[in-house]
Structure formats: structure tokens, C-alpha cells
Amino acid sequence: xxxxxxxxxxxxxxxxxxxxxxxxxxxxxxxxxxxxxxxxxxxxxxxxxxxxxxxxxxxxxxxxxxxxxxxxxxxxxxxxxxxxxxxxxxxxxxxxxxxxxxxxxxxxxxxxxxxxxxxxxxxxxxxxxxxxxxxxxxxxxxxxxxxxxxxxxxxxxxxxxxxxxxxxxxxxxxxxxxxxxxxxxxxxxxxxxxxxxxxxxxxxxxxxxxxxxxxxxxxxxxxxxxxxxxxxxxxxxxxxxxxxxxxxxx
Amino acid sequence: xxxxxxxxxxxxxxxxxxxxxxxxxxxxxxxxxxxxxxxxxxxxxxxxxxxxxxxxxxxxxxxxxxxxxxxxxxxxxxxxxxxxxxxxxxxxxxxxxxxxxxxxxxxxxxxxxxxxxxxxxxxxxxxxxxxxxxxxxxxxxxxxxxxxxxxxxxxxxxxxxxxxxxxxxxxxxxxxxxxxxxxxxxxxxxxxxxxxxxxxxxxxxxxxxxxxxxxxxxxxxxxxxxxxxxxxxxxxxxxxxxxxxxxxxx
DNA sequence: GAGTCTATCTCGGAA
DNA sequence: TTCCGAGGTAGACTC
Numbered sequence: 157x158x159x160x161x162x163x164x165x166x167x168x169x170x171x172x173x174x175x176x177x178x179x180x181x182x183x184x185x186x187x188x189x190x191x192x193x194x195x196x197x198x199x200x201x202x203x204x205x206x207x208x209x210x211x212x213x214x215x216x217x218x219x220x221x222x223x224x225x226x227x228x229x230x231x232x233x234x235x236x237x238x239x240x241x242x243x244x245x246x247x248x249x250x251x252x253x254x255x256x257x258x259x260x261x262x263x264x265x266x267x268x269x270x271x272x273x274x275x276x277x278x279x280x281x282x283x284x285x286x287x288x289x290x291x292x293x294x295x296x297x298x299x300x301x302x303x304x305x306x307x308x309x310x311x312x313x314x315x316x317x318x319x320x321x322x323x324x325x326x327x328x329x330x331x332x333x334x335x336x337x338x339x340x341x342x343x344x345x346x347x348x349x350x351x352x353x354x355x356x357x358x359x360x361x362x363x364x365x366x367x368x369x370x371x372x373x374x375x376x377x378x379x380x381x382x383x384x385x386x387x388x389x390x391x392x393x394x395x396x397x398x399x400x401x402x403x404x405x406x
Numbered sequence: 407x408x409x410x411x412x413x414x415x416x417x418x419x420x421x422x423x424x425x426x427x428x429x430x431x432x433x434x435x436x437x438x439x440x441x442x443x444x445x446x447x448x449x450x451x452x453x454x455x456x457x458x459x460x461x462x463x464x465x466x467x468x469x470x471x472x473x474x475x476x477x478x479x480x481x482x483x484x485x486x487x488x489x490x491x492x493x494x495x496x497x498x499x500x501x502x503x504x505x506x507x508x509x510x511x512x513x514x515x516x517x518x519x520x521x522x523x524x525x526x527x528x529x530x531x532x533x534x535x536x537x538x539x540x541x542x543x544x545x546x547x548x549x550x551x552x553x554x555x556x557x558x559x560x561x562x563x564x565x566x567x568x569x570x571x572x573x574x575x576x577x578x579x580x581x582x583x584x585x586x587x588x589x590x591x592x593x594x595x596x597x598x599x600x601x602x603x604x605x606x607x608x609x610x611x612x613x614x615x616x617x618x619x620x621x622x623x624x625x626x627x628x629x630x631x632x633x634x635x636x637x638x639x640x641x642x643x644x645x646x647x648x649x650x651x652x653x654x655x656x
Numbered sequence: 657g658a659g660t661c662t663a664t665c666t667c668g669g670a671a
Numbered sequence: 672t673t674c675c676g677a678g679g680t681a682g683a684c685t686c
Contacts (some may be wrong), residue, residue, distance in 0.1 A: 158520060159413070159414075159437065159517050161411060161413055161518060161520075163409070164409075165409055182523065183437075183458060183472050185435055185437070187409065187433075187435070187456065187477060187520070187522060191587065193587070193588070199590065199621050199623075200590050200592075201587045201588045201589075201590060203585070203586060203587060208433060208435065208460065210470065212470075212472055212473055212474075213472050213473065214472065214473035214474070216473065216474060216475050218475065220462075222433050222461065222462055222463050222464070223462055223463065223464035223466060223483060224462075224464070224469065224483060225466050225477070225480055225482055225483070227475070230475055232475055233473060233475070267409050267522065268411060268520055268522075270437065270518055270520070272437060272456075272517065272518075274437075274455075274456030274457070274458075274472045280450055280451070280452045280478050280479070281450060281451065282448050282449065282450040283448065283449055283450075284447070284448035284449055285448070325418065336448075339445065349541060386599075392449055394525060
């Protein structure tokens, strides 16, 4: 593990270390009093303060304050970083192309610089998502109701993709909208858009919102619109087999 | 600046440092080979790998890989963090209430631990050029407008500290917000919060944003809110005499 | 590239 | 506290 640390480096030493760290595409961590200005999709300026600066090998650039999860200023992966001196001041600059964005950080006082070359090994697996809910319903259609038959998944409409399209035991079209968390009014609006597209053309269209729970306002709107709600918990187990398709049903 | 660093600490030394850092609500930065498991709104597990771990004074907990802006695992502000040993292994745990979520990180090998106590945010914004601007205005109130009289400095409200509080020649309350760099919408919002606190109680409250320049959006918002802008350059020279008080004016 | 959708979205403001 | 909308959303995926 190549790891280098320098406490309270001089300006010239900080410059040298940062130049080397950037050139070698290291993961760089800086604790410093700094100010920042950003210009691109928006514009911002940040006064002097103690901050944590992180530069990743993929070009990600972050300025973190002492609170919140999100960085106060940042640049996405593939941004180009460089360090330079201007009138005795030390600057870090990160530039992104398309859209053109520029973040400039002035380092007033550097308390700590550390950098090293990490290699990440394992990927993260997460479950509890909408796709897992979809898999579960495709495999167990009775969770929606007895006689429900899925017909299509991710069905494209001009309003977006319908999670699951199917028919009930009477042959009525059923539009299923999945949410892995508590459903709000936005979910109902989304479902309503899908249903409206089909209601124009034919009768007997049912819209079903599937979620572990629903807000009060959303439930009211749902009932006003003549739509239905199914309380279903998303699966919590990690799936290794992620290839469930509709082949069995078509 | 209290700042402590330890390279390649032993397990017991790492434990001691982390316990102290958490207890003192420091900003903690760890470079380590670790694995993580999360359970809450969703569930995830992350195999061993070199990662950057950041624990903020507000309870924010982040595990960063060597790419992407977003952390691979995290907990939001106000989460509770603790360190413990279990069967010779070193663990970090961060727990959130409502919704109940738990993130556990096993530290296989710690390369670097550093933590420090960033000074209070208020102190930070006051230090540097902003306080010099304040000094300058206290000494030359006419810079704001003829007849302006400063009354209080760093006046505490429930929304934060008002840079300068004063009265105009008609006796109307004036709230001055200083920015040493180009002011953005956040500065306007900040000023608006202060003004709102007083507008509730009395009439004739004026809010003045003082900065060397202002963004287009900020100026628009400022005018919509009935607030005012004064273009003032911060003094170029940093002052060593930092003890300007309001005694002369009270 | 541009467009769409998900997310442990985060975050701030309001009821 | 919960709910709701905004975001430099980021990130993944399709076309």
C-alpha cells in the first residue's frame, strides 16, 4: 500500500505533493482552509473555511464541509484537475467538458495532504428495488389478485414506461405501477398518466399502485381517480439470479 | 488547529483514536481496507476493499470508493456512530433512527487515521476578509449610506448571527449581511431569514447585502424580496488588529 | 450524444 | 415529525 502523508506542508511542498498525486492518479485527501468558486450549469462562490477536499483517480473532485452527506462543491468523474500558483497563492482547478464547468479552489492554509493508490475489489449488491418487486410479482401474479396475468414489462408509452402490464380474470387491462417505498402523490399522478393513455382508447382499464405503504394525500387522490392500491413489501433478500423474464407468460 | 494523524496504527491504537475522535465530535478521515453491510430502507453488503471513510461532526458517515461522487455506503446527519472490537476485529457502526437504519463497517487494515476539530462555522465566516469588511464599515458607516449608525455586531438570532445591525437616519432598523466575494442566492436567502425574524415584530426593517459583486439570480431574488445591495470591495490588507468593538457606538 | 428513470436519492421548507 | 418539491441532483440505461 503506497501511502504518503504530509502535515502542515509549506506552500511549495503542498504544490509538489499535489502535482505528484494528480499526475499519478492517486486518491488525494486534503484538510485545508480554502475558498471556492464554481461556474457551469450554475454559479457559486464559497468563502474561506476549513474543508475536506477529496480528489479521486477517476477525476471526481469534492469539497466537503463539516456537515451533510453531499459535498458543497464538486466535479463529476472524468473532470481534469490541476494545481497551480498564482500570485503566491495555491490553487486547485477542476474542469469538466460538456457541459463546460469549472471549479477553482484557493488553498489558504493546508493542514494535511495524504494520497494513495487504492484498488477496489468487490462490487456492492443492493436489493429492495423496484426491479426486485417486479420479479416477485411476475413469479407470483396472485400477489396482485387471483387471476392476474402479466402480459408485458417496461411497456413503453409516450408518458414513460409502465412497470407491468397485464389482464385480470375478466380480460380487463391492468396497469401496475411499482414503488419500493411509501408512495406519494407523484406516484399516483404517474399512474394516472399511464391509465389516461389507455382510457382514451378502450374501456375496462384498471390502474394499480403497488407499494409497501402510501401517504394519506396519495390515497385520497387515488380513490378520486378510481385507481387501486396494493400493499406489498419489496423483497429483502439479495438475489443472485437476476434474469427473470416474461418468456413464460407470452 | 487541532489535527491528529496516525499512519498504519495498530488495532488497539486505531480503536483508541477512533473512540476519542467520535467522542470529541471531530471530523474523522480514515483510509482503510474494509467491508461494509447496510440494512434499512434497503439492504446491501460490500466486500473487502480499499476505501475512504469520513465521519463528520454532525453524524454524517460515508464510505467512498476510488470513483464516483456518491459514497458507496453512508448514513445521514444525526446518525450515531460508535467503534467496537468483536472477536479481535475492529468495527465502526452508524445507526439512524426513523427510519431505522444500520451501517456496519469492518476495518481489516487501517492505513491512515486523521481527525480534527474544525472551528465553529460562525467563526469561520467571520475570520478573514468578512470581518475586515465589518471593521471597515464600523469605522466608516457612511460606506453603507449617509446617516447609517451601527448598533450591534454578530447579533445572535435563531437563524444565525447578523453581521451588523444598525439604524438609518429615519430610525429604521438595518440588517447588514457581508460577503467578501461575489454574493449568490444563498446570501440573499440568509439575509431574508434575518429580515423575516424582525419583520414579524416591527415595521421599517431594511436588509442590505454588502459584497464586491452579485450574481444575476441573486440580484433578481434580492429585488423581489425588497432588499438592497451595496457594492463594496473588501479591504485588500489583512488586519492584525482584530479587536474592533462597538463600544464606541453604544 | 440526448432523453428517461431510479435512488438507502439528499436537502430545505412547510404543514 | 412527515410530506413535498428542487437539485449543478448522480448514475444507469436506452436510443
